[in-house]
Amino acid sequence: MSEAILEVSGLTVALGRRAPRTLVDDIGFAIGRGERVALVGESGSGKSLTALALLGLLPHGVAHVRARSLRVLGRHIDPAQDAQMRALRGVAIGMVFQEPMTSLNPVLTIGRQMSEAMIARRGAGAREAQDRAIALLDRVGIDRPELRMQQYPHEFSGGMRQRVMIAMAMMLQPALLIADEPTTALDVTVQARILELLVDVTRENGSGLLLITHDMGVVAQIADRVAVMRRGRIVEEQPTADLFRAPRQAYTRALLAAVPRLDGPGADAPASAGRPVLRLAGVSKRFGSGRRATAAVDDVSLEVHAGETLALVGESGSGKSTLARIAARLTAADSGTVVLDGTDITRLSGSALRTARRPVQMIFQDPYASLDPRFSAARAIAEPLRIAGMLDRSAIGRRVEELLVRVGLGTAAGARLPHQFSGGQRQRIAIARALATGPKLVIADEPTSALDVTIQADILALLSELQREQQLALLFITHDLAVVRRIAHRVAVMRQGRIVEIGSADRVLTAPQHPYTQALLAAAPTGDPTSQRRVAL
């Protein structure tokens, strides 16, 4: 390593007013000039806290930051000294945050927000700061930067805002750029370009990059070196290629194994080509009215057969969730028909709809809102059974226990309330609840997107098993192609409300026909630093 721009050792962060809990525990690392280091870990590992602590952005009184030694550009800094930390911010260390939608001030123009730090910190004139801002906006790929300077954040898309954030962080040419999950809130095709931009911009400036992420694919794509964090500690630190080839710690191995990969094993072939359980024909749905109406779902037809998993893939706003809701009749389609298990449910309502909808159940993305906070696990699982009225009390009790065991929670879990479970456990309860009445079709809307990657792997395995056992038809909504690879038999790719490509998972993922599918695949991080495919989009 050449000259270090940041060297920290013995960094400890504790949170809490009365009884502070130590969430970052005695960690240390260094970043050299022009080096790209990834700090990777699952939720709660302390990676984001570390970033905020390095910038002195944690709230006073609540956060307690200590470091045995912190050196930035060769100077010793005391993280407890506010003035010293403020002097670093923006000038020595710049930062890009996760949420591009909320990280810019909605009531100030982009130009003002871009130039204010240069005026305040460098004493630059307004003209000079503006010129630099325009040049940087141009550099990060914003069209007509002079005009865009006059605009407000809401006039930019998420990807564009993240470009602005990057340009803004580079205004004072910091020696180090910290990017905290910079692409997590973005679609995969946008993500690839933002990552490239981060690499290019820091390289041109000779700045180091500290990338905070949970995504091994992102790590593989851009980092020179990786530090793996777990429960507030750095468990392993290696050059990226070495870490992926020969992880030293069991945790790192488990983490890497859990990452679904596009070139990983696919789902087992369905036992038999069953009859169609769900048939959508020419389904359309528009939101809004008049000129402002947008087609969320536009003339979609598809079938899901018993015993197969159909993955519905698309980026945000593609209409995939709306389509899922239409299939469950949570939303009524404007036109087209929805046939569930042989019954046309398109026009049904009231109790007729309730009866006809019996064969379908849903699993949702947010495990924290998927269960009524006042219902114990057993009561939540029993609810669909009670509604169906097929079993008596004791039979319901036995069935609930059986389901709890089947999803790996055990019967003792039944009495507990949702807030006493982790996210992954809640999703298991949601799965048990969905399967309680023995449905023929389960619609799962991004069921693992809010979960850590190791838990995601477990949930996907559980869903696959249950599906095989019960010959379920599974409609699986996701934005993640690697997840598709692991679970789906067939894939439908959605874009702007339409299905652009549908076919077997093998065929779509290895030989995509439609240019959009090709672009999606090219943009997806592969999770392997050696076979890095970077396709210009």
Added chain:
Amino acid sequence: MTMAGTDPIAVTAAPTPGLARRLFSNPAGLIGTGIVLVLVALALFAPQIAPFAPTRMGAGKPLLAPSLVHLAGTDEFGRDMFSRIVFGARFTLMVGAIAVGISLVVGLCIGLMAAYARGWVEIVLMRLSDVLFSFTETLIALACVAVLGPSLQNAMIAVGIAGIPLYARTAYAAALVEAGKPYFEGSVVAGAGPLRLLLTHLLPNVLPTMIVIATLGLSSAILAAAGLSFLGLGAQPPTPEWGAMLSAGRDFFNRAPWLMLYPGLAIAVVVLGFNLLGDGLRHVLDPKGRDR
């Protein structure tokens, strides 16, 4: 439209073990509970606590200044002001409970129905609530009294009706949040009927928010009803109602300022008590409010 006058409240639906303990560890909650308990005790044991009958004329000489015998002095008829204030606690508590009861029950029904039914029912109910809300409670209460005529009973009804839009809007907003959550939609897909959805999912999860609103609402209802009585539109003399007593004390403004001092102080303390209790409850029930 945004909710005005009150902070928007988002209360966790999670059951809260040790609620009382957490409430008492919050200074506002502790003081508020204390004041409310004193009020309840005064109302329950008024005959035992008060040294004189509240309407007994000539309990002392007219317009006596506060002393050990007459802690709050006497009024122009020689009635003991302290006794009148003690008995006034009964009216205050009753007015608050009945008015808030009306607002809460009707508002909750309207809000839940609108959030569940959607469509034109939702539009009509909530637009109407918005419009009535913008009239302010004072105007609605005045209009009701104008129709019903001045009396304590009518003032309670008027204040109760005037509060309905706020409770309806709050219940509606909270129910709408719940109805949009996946667990609710999961139950819909599982085939749950309207009664089950309303009673087992929406109502219990909306209730914590409504309890906070109702506690804070007690203070504004007491204030509004006392205001009506003060204007002569509520309780009529010789009823020992604090607002009416304050109004009567106005005539002796110069000579006997204690006649207006103590009833007003009583109202202020009780209103403060319910405000503190409501604030404490919100801190305990609302995760966002905890460090506010």
Added chain:
Amino acid sequence: MGRFLLRRLGMGLLTVFVSSIAVTLLIHLVPGDPVQIMYAQSQGTTPEQIEAIRHSLGLDLSIPEQYLRFVGRLAQGDLGVTVRGQQPVLGLLMQRLPNTLALSVSAMMVALLIGVPLGFLAAARRGGWLDAGLMALVMVGISIPSFWLGLVLLFFFAVQLQWLPVTGNGPLNLVLPALTLGLANAAVFARITRSAMIDAMQEDFVRTAHAKGLPEATVLHRHALRAGLLPIVTIMGMQFAYMMGGAIVVENIFAWNGIGRLAIEAIFQRDYPVIQGFILVFATVVAVVSMLLDIAYALLDPRVRRAV
């Protein structure tokens, strides 16, 4: 922005429409015969006179007909005449309205000038003793009945110290009513400002501003304050309505000749035309003011201003 304004205008018209219907129905909700009640206090009214009055009020028509008649006359600026004195109601209300507006607006100024800075200060010193003290003060402030506060102020400033006149309608007489009404609402504003500022200070973009290396004061004033003040503008409309409502009580304490005092007298005298006119005027003023403030908000917030 055009869309936003149209919606706001629609809401304002709906408010006036609903109040006009409520006002028509009002008289029918009165238990018993409204005409009998209205004239019970005046002596020597013959049954023929009662019928004539009933006819002149249009109470012998069907309710929809009455509504149309009411609206038709309203369009000509006619709200009927008072029961006692036979004066035109609209003229009477318009003569008193400026007094009520003067009171409400000056009370609003008092509330804003005291409440907003205190709320800002509390938020900036959040968690400290100043914050705790201010918030305790605010709690007491919102709990004190305005009618009592008014009497206490009157007692001290007008009777004891004799700095200000007790009654009358000159500019000096406005001081105490405006203070009374303003102080209670200052507490509300302080509370709202504090909570809006705390929300704003927790926004991601405020963290961004810190990360850029801006000085603390610049972050607070340029980023947090601007975002924090917007919600305050949106609730000012509602707060103004509360001021108008509070003015009814305060006017009666200080014998300030506004429409609130007129309304209370009318309720005692069962003068329904005046009560009807009062409700309509009140609702219209509130609707207009809140519309104006919403337009101000739209101009301040680029998200609304620049929306297509």
